[in-house]
Each structure stands twice: as structure tokens, then as C-alpha cells.
Amino acid sequence: MRPFQYDRARTLTDAAQIMQGEDAMAIAGGTNLLDLMKLQVETPRELADINRVGLGEIADTDDGGLRIGALATNTATAVHPRVRADYPVLSRAILAGATQQLRNKATTGGNLCQRTRCFYFMNIDQPCNKREPGSGCGALDGIAKLHAVLGASGECIATYPGDMAVALSALDASVEINGSDGTERTVPVRDFHCLPGDTPWRDNVLEPGEIITAVTLPAPVGGTQLYRKVRERSSYAFALVSIAAIVEMEDGVFTRADLAFGGLAHKPWHDPRIAQALVGNAPSAELFDRAADILLEDAQGHGENDFKIPLARRTLHAVLEQASEDAA
Amino acid sequence: MAETISINGTAHPIPEDPRITLLDFLRHDLRLTGTKKGCDHGQCGACTVIVNGMRINSCLTLAAMHEGDEVTTIEGLGTPDAPSPMQRAFLENDGYQCGYCTPGQICSATAMLGEIANGWPSDASETLDGDIEATGDEIRERMSGNLCRCGAYANIVAAIRDVAAEESA
Incomplete structure (x- = not known):
């Protein structure tokens, strides 16, 4: 690791102050950041340790929702009684990711901020526009098995690897953010992560100095909730394709179909047209194909990852079939 | 201070x-x-x-x-003269070959049985709120963060199941 200044923040105000420093970064669980610092992919000059600032609480909100503090660990969130009962897709998504050791350390805010990344980003001897703007994208003509088929650009085809955020996207959660000048703002999680475009170094909308303070879930909608993750190993592997689904049916037709997709793009993928196509219709193979046509209308493979396009279609079929059977 | x-x-x-x-x-x-x-x-x-x-x-x-x-x-966790139940079970079940991953396996497994006792589900659990048994599937999923390049997994799982059975007896 490159040398850095380490400061332990006791309050959010402390943290905000430290974060004003040049090349300052917040560290919480550290499971992604320290990994990248060891590889010299991340080289902050200053680290604000925010573990002691008291943002670990998970509490009910006035409207019946749930506010998950930015420092609540992935484990604390996944096993929380209300998450298990009211937002099971979130428990399932978290439990499908990483390992118990990592989930015990990883936090809600940190998990959202984990870098969208690929092998080329992780290796400082390789070109990567995300790590080193203008150096090129090694994956475009290289190893691209895990890479994006939706929303990519000629600059970057990496995928966002997290599972939690895919469930949060299906649940339409919000991200609470504090600025280093004390201002607060809230961003829908669906708008929190960015597509690469011509600024692939930008993974999310956080401005320098900003810190996530919480994620808020709306009042529970019930329904059948499931998270299907297709991967090369049955545990501790990133998704090739994953789907978070919240489905309700009435009189044989879909009345709700909130879906979000992982493993396909630089961010958790959510397309409101899919719910519009499904709601009001009875489940059928033709309907599921129509939903997949919408999802994949602009899909583009890069050779090695071409398989993700039919895999996403089949996974969507399987999820909608199972969810509609469970919800009926 | x-x-x-x-x-x-x-x-x-x-x-x-x-x-x-x-x-x-x-x-x-x-x-x-x-x-x-x-x-x-x-x-x-x-x-x-x-x-x-x-x-x-x-x-x-x-x-x-x-x-x-x-x-x-x-x-x-324990000493050679007074090993913890998990340490003893690894010895009795030959839950290693070269032994390099063993301390991590044992620390992990020790805490893992506590997680099961707390009723915390895993990706392998049928439901999110049911009783959890330390089955082979549960143990393999919960221990996926501990690799053994010698491939002593069968005996590692057996050691953990032994301790789980003792604790629930």
C-alpha cells in the first residue's frame, strides 16, 4: 500500500472535515478499498475511518419503511427480523453475495460504493479507462466473460458486481447522502450508480467529500420476492446474471412486477417498461419473451460474454415462471 | 491513554x-x-x-x-493440551492435510456454529426464518470463504458436523 494519512472520525462532522482533504476517501468495512489499495489501484492520500461515527442503526421509518444506517453490516441487514419478514429479496440478495467473513465486515454504504470493476481495472499493468483515463479498455478485445451486455460504452464494459444493490433497485430504495459542507440530499438507488459513457471512472453520483449516511426502504409491498443468481460456482462468485423480483398477482394477472438485474451492466439494471409490459397480463411463455425482448433490445455481446444474452432471457423466464406460480 | x-x-x-x-x-x-x-x-x-x-x-x-x-x-481458542471442541474435532476427523488453512477453517467454523445457533439463514437455507440444521449443504455454503487447496473438505465438514451434533445434544 502507498503511504496515507489515517484519521479516525468520531462524528459525521469529523468525517466531513477529513473528507475535504485532497484524495481523501472514507473507509468503513474496507473489504473492497483495502483490496484495491494493496493492488495500488486505489491510492488515497488520506483515509477517514468512519466506523465510529454511529451510523449502524436499522430503524423503522414513520411511513412504515425501514432506514438502514450506512454502517449496518451486510450481515446485520440480511438477518434483521424486519428485512427477513418484509424485504426478503434484500436478505436473499445479500446472502447470495461474497462470504460470511466479508458480509460481517462489509457495510451498506461501502457495499453500494464498491467499485464497478473487471480484471483489467484490478491490474495496474493493463490498460483501463476507468483506472487510468485515456489508457484504453483491455477487455474490449480481451477476456470479457463477466462483462456487460447492456449500457456499456467503447470506454468501459465492466459490470457492477454487487448483489445487495440489485435488490435495493427492485425495492426502489433511496440513498441518503451528506456533503462535506453539511448539506443533505437523497438519491433513488436506481439513479445512484452511473453507466460508463465517456466518464467510466465515475461509478456513482457521489461528489468529492460526500458520504452515504443511510439507505431507506419504502413501506413493504409484500408480494412474492425472490433473488435468482446464476454463477459459475454455487458460492462466492460474482453473478453472470442475477434477477431480483417482487411480483404480485390477482385474478390470474400480474399486478406488480418490479424487477432489477445484476451482472449485465455497469450498474444494477432497471427498465420500467418491463413492469409495464407484464402488469395486467397473465403469465405465459410469450409474455415472458416480450419482457425479455424489452430487456435485451439493445444488448450487445463482446465475444466471450455473448452467452449472457440468451442466459438473461432464460433466467428471466425461470424467475417469472417461479414467481407467478408462487404468487398465484 | x-x-x-x-x-x-x-x-x-x-x-x-x-x-x-x-x-x-x-x-x-x-x-x-x-x-x-x-x-x-x-x-x-x-x-x-x-x-x-x-x-x-x-x-x-x-x-x-x-x-x-x-x-x-x-x-x-485452545492450546495443544486443552484444545477447543472444534480443534479436537479437526484432529479426530483428520480435517486437513498440509494444515495451512486449518487455523482459518477452525476460527471460521467456530463462529459459524454461533451464527447457526442465532438462527441466521444462509444462501442454502430453505426459508429465512426456519430452524437451521448444520447439514452438509449449510456447512459447505457457510464455509465457502475458507479454501483448502489440499481438498480436505469432506473431513472438514465431518469435523464441523461432529461439533454441531455435540452442541445440540
Whole structure:
């Protein structure tokens, strides 16, 4: 690791102050950041340790929702009684990711901020526009098995690897953010992560100095909730394709179909047209194909990852079939 | 008062260089070499220790981040003369070949049985709120953060099942 200044923040105000420093970064669980610092992919000059600032609480909100503090660990969130009962897709998504050791350390805010990344980003001897703007994208003509088929650009085809955020996207959660000048703002999680475009170094909308303070879930909608993750190993592997689904049916037709997709793009993928196509219709193979046509209308493979396009279609079929059977 | 970190019940001052990981602090500074460095990137689990009751990868955390925390390493679980139940079960079941991953496996498995006792579900659990048994599937999923390059998995699972059966008896 490159040398850095380490400061332990006791309050959010402390943290905000430290974060004003040049090349300052917040560290919480550290499971992604320290990994990248060891590889010299991340080289902050200053680290604000925010573990002691008291943002670990998970509490009910006035409207019946749930506010998950930015420092609540992935484990604390996944096993929380209300998450298990009211937002099971979130428990399932978290439990499908990483390992118990990592989930015990990883936090809600940190998990959202984990870098969208690929092998080329992780290796400082390789070109990567995300790590080193203008150096090129090694994956475009290289190893691209895990890479994006939706929303990519000629600059970057990496995928966002997290599972939690895919469930949060299906649940339409919000991200609470504090600025280093004390201002607060809230961003829908669906708008929190960015597509690469011509600024692939930008993974999310956080401005320098900003810190996530919480994620808020709306009042529970019930329904059948499931998270299907297709991967090369049955545990501790990133998704090739994953789907978070919240489905309700009435009189044989879909009345709700909130879906979000992982493993396909630089961010958790959510397309409101899919719910519009499904709601009001009875489940059928033709309907599921129509939903997949919408999802994949602009899909583009890069050779090695071409398989993700039919895999996403089949996974969507399987999820909608199972969810509609469970919800009926 | 100096900032300290408790390792197996003894307070130690936090190292000055913030780059020192908890793993390097244990092995290099304190010479507690039971905890192993495998990949140093959170992939293999050889460095697993228990911090405030939770198992974590000691390679992916800085010692400086653990002011006031209680760390238990393999040396804190038991001794050759008085091994912990999990240590004894690994011996009895031959739950290793070269032994390099073993301290991490044992720390991980010890904390893992606590997670099952708490009723915390895993990706392998049928439901999120049911009783959890330490079945082979549950153990394999919950131990997926601990790799064994010798492939002693069958005996590792057997050792863990033995302890789980003793504890629930």
C-alpha cells in the first residue's frame, strides 16, 4: 500500500472535515478499498475511518419503511427480523453475495460504493479507462466473460458486481447522502450508480467529500420476492446474471412486477417498461419473451460474454415462471 | 491513554503505521503466527479471526481500525493440551492435510456454529426464518470463504458436523 494519512472520525462532522482533504476517501468495512489499495489501484492520500461515527442503526421509518444506517453490516441487514419478514429479496440478495467473513465486515454504504470493476481495472499493468483515463479498455478485445451486455460504452464494459444493490433497485430504495459542507440530499438507488459513457471512472453520483449516511426502504409491498443468481460456482462468485423480483398477482394477472438485474451492466439494471409490459397480463411463455425482448433490445455481446444474452432471457423466464406460480 | 486492541484477552497498543493490516499485526508484530496469510485479498480465508464475536478476514482490515475491539485468534481458542471442541474435532476427523488453512477453517467454523445457533439463514437455507440444521449443504455454503487447496473438505465438514451434533445434544 502507498503511504496515507489515517484519521479516525468520531462524528459525521469529523468525517466531513477529513473528507475535504485532497484524495481523501472514507473507509468503513474496507473489504473492497483495502483490496484495491494493496493492488495500488486505489491510492488515497488520506483515509477517514468512519466506523465510529454511529451510523449502524436499522430503524423503522414513520411511513412504515425501514432506514438502514450506512454502517449496518451486510450481515446485520440480511438477518434483521424486519428485512427477513418484509424485504426478503434484500436478505436473499445479500446472502447470495461474497462470504460470511466479508458480509460481517462489509457495510451498506461501502457495499453500494464498491467499485464497478473487471480484471483489467484490478491490474495496474493493463490498460483501463476507468483506472487510468485515456489508457484504453483491455477487455474490449480481451477476456470479457463477466462483462456487460447492456449500457456499456467503447470506454468501459465492466459490470457492477454487487448483489445487495440489485435488490435495493427492485425495492426502489433511496440513498441518503451528506456533503462535506453539511448539506443533505437523497438519491433513488436506481439513479445512484452511473453507466460508463465517456466518464467510466465515475461509478456513482457521489461528489468529492460526500458520504452515504443511510439507505431507506419504502413501506413493504409484500408480494412474492425472490433473488435468482446464476454463477459459475454455487458460492462466492460474482453473478453472470442475477434477477431480483417482487411480483404480485390477482385474478390470474400480474399486478406488480418490479424487477432489477445484476451482472449485465455497469450498474444494477432497471427498465420500467418491463413492469409495464407484464402488469395486467397473465403469465405465459410469450409474455415472458416480450419482457425479455424489452430487456435485451439493445444488448450487445463482446465475444466471450455473448452467452449472457440468451442466459438473461432464460433466467428471466425461470424467475417469472417461479414467481407467478408462487404468487398465484 | 494509548489506544489498544485486545488480542486473546491481552491489550496491545495499536501500531503506528496505519498500513499494517490486522493480519500483519498478529503475525509480524505479535508473532502470533497461527493466523495464516494465504492470498492476502480476502479470497482464501486462511487469515480468518474472530472480532467481537464475528469472523472476518484479518487481511482486509487495518489494525488501526480496531481500537477497543476484542480479537480471538486460533491461539485464543485452545492450546495443544486443552484444545477447543472444534480443534479436537479437526484432529479426530483428520480435517486437513498440509494444515495451512486449518487455523482459518477452525476460527471460521467456530463462529459459524454461533451464527447457526442465532438462527441466521444462509444462501442454502430453505426459508429465512426456519430452524437451521448444520447439514452438509449449510456447512459447505457457510464455509465457502475458507479454501483448502489440499481438498480436505469432506473431513472438514465431518469435523464441523461432529461439533454441531455435540452442541445440540
